[in-house]
Amino acid sequence: xxxxxQSPRYKVTKRGQDVALRCDPISGHVSLYWYRQALGxxxxxxxxxxxxxxxxxxxxxxDRFSAERPEGSISTLTIQRTEQRDSAMYxxxxxxxxxxxxxxxxxxxxxxxxxxx
Amino acid sequence: AQKIxxxxxxxxxxxxxxxxxxxxxxxSDQSYGLFWYKQPSSGEMIFLIYQGSYDEQNxxxxxxxxxxxxxxxSANLVISASQLGDSAMYFCAMRxxxxxxxxxxxxxxxxxxxKP
Numbered sequence: 001x002x003x004x005x006q007s008p009r010y011k012v013t014k015r016g017q018d019v020a021l022r023c024d025p026i027s028g029h030v031s032l033y034w035y036r037q038a039l040g041x042x043x044x045x046x047x048x049x050x051x052x053x054x055x056x057x058x059x060x061x062x063d064r065f066s067a068e069r070p071e072g073s074i075s076t077l078t079i080q081r082t083e084q085r086d087s088a089m090y091x092x093x094x095x096x097x098x099x100x101x102x103x104x105x106x107x108x109x110x111x112x113x114x115x116x117x
Numbered sequence: 118a119q120k121i122x123x124x125x126x127x128x129x130x131x132x133x134x135x136x137x138x139x140x141x142x143x144x145s146d147q148s149y150g151l152f153w154y155k156q157p158s159s160g161e162m163i164f165l166i167y168q169g170s171y172d173e174q175n176x177x178x179x180x181x182x183x184x185x186x187x188x189x190x191s192a193n194l195v196i197s198a199s200q201l202g203d204s205a206m207y208f209c210a211m212r213x214x215x216x217x218x219x220x221x222x223x224x225x226x227x228x229x230x231x232k233p
Contacts, residue, residue, distance in 0.1 A: 025203045040225030042121075042208045043162070056220060095219045106152075106219040108162035115153070 004109035006092050012115045014083055021077045023065075023092030030097050032075050033053045033106070034067055037089040049075060082116045089113050120144065121144040121162050121209055121224035128229050134230075137184070138194040138227045140209030147172075152221060153183065156206040168192060181232045211222045 005024040013019050025032050032048050035043035045059040051072040060066070064082075069075040079086055089111040121193040122141045130136035142151065154163040168176045168183045176183045196203055206228050210221040 031219060040226075042210070042226050043221075045220050048220055067160060089160070093162075093219055097182065105164045106221070107164075 004092055004094050004107050006090075006112050008111040008112055009110065009117075010113050012117065014117050015083060015100060016081055018078065018080045019082055019108070021073045021079075021114070022072075022094075023077070023094075023109060025073065025075070025092070025094030026107055028096070029094035029107075031095045032069055033090040033093040034077050035108075035110070037091055037092065043091055047078070077115050079114075082114075084116050087114055088114045116117075119224075120213075120222045121211055123182065123224035123227050125227045126225070128148045128227055130196075130229065131233055132201060132231055133198055133233050135195060135197045136199055136229065138196070138207050138209075140192045140194065140224060142190050142192060142209075142211050142220075144211065144213050147210075148214045149166055149211055151183070151185070153181070153213070154210060154223075156208060156226070157204075160206070162208075166194070174226040196229075199230050201233060204229060204231045227229045 004026055006034055007022045011019055034046040036046055037043040043106040047057040047067050049059055049069040052069050064080045067077045091108055091111045093106045093108045095106050120143050124139055149170045151168045155163040155165055166181045166183050167175050168185045175185050181199045182195045184195055206226045208226045209224040214222050221231045
């Protein structure tokens with residue numbers, strides 16, 4: 001696609017439910033990143049993939065959060081047993097490459113706004 | 118300690134004037150990259166400019182320039198000839214290390230308002 005696409009754009013769920021957020025990166029982009037952004041704050045790194053391999057998951061807050069990118073393209077971020085503190089904008093980004101001093105521009109999607117009631 | 122510090126929660130500038138947005142960083146790595154992003158009220162994240170730690174020249178992109186002072190660990194963004202469309206949130210970010218790709222650490226942001 002032309003840009004990074006995320007779905008759903010908005011998700012309202014009840015505490016305790018599981019949610020899955022989807023990211024479709026720019027075609028051909030090797031690296032895919034997940035960030036979380038609370039209102040009025042900067043994005044916070046969660047995890048990233050090169051192709052299908054998860055390279056770094058150090059930013060995932062706890063074991064209720066997981067991500068996968070099984071075929072090296074579309075990725076899913078899953079939050080199990082959601083809690084109110086999980087409410088935030090979840091942003092996906094992709095880049096053509098991950099190696100080197102400058103990986104080039106990081107293209108962000110429009111985000112999925114999650115509200116946990 | 119904060120890795121990226123943006124001390125100005127909000128800034129005002131008159132249209133057509135220049136403005137400097139402050140950013141200081143903290144890292145012990147020799148190799149790192151510094152980024153600035155713009156986030157308008159629409160919520161999208163727009164890449165503005167990049168500076169590598171080994172770059173000797175300050176980065177420039179059109180009306181944007183990065184005032185990189187390595188010894189002071191500062192990477193201030195300078196916007197020349199401000200326009201009304203520059204009103205947005207601005208984030209400074211850092212990547213530590215050589216092969217960390219787009220794993221960025223963001224600051225808290227500075228909200229810039231351009232007055233007509």
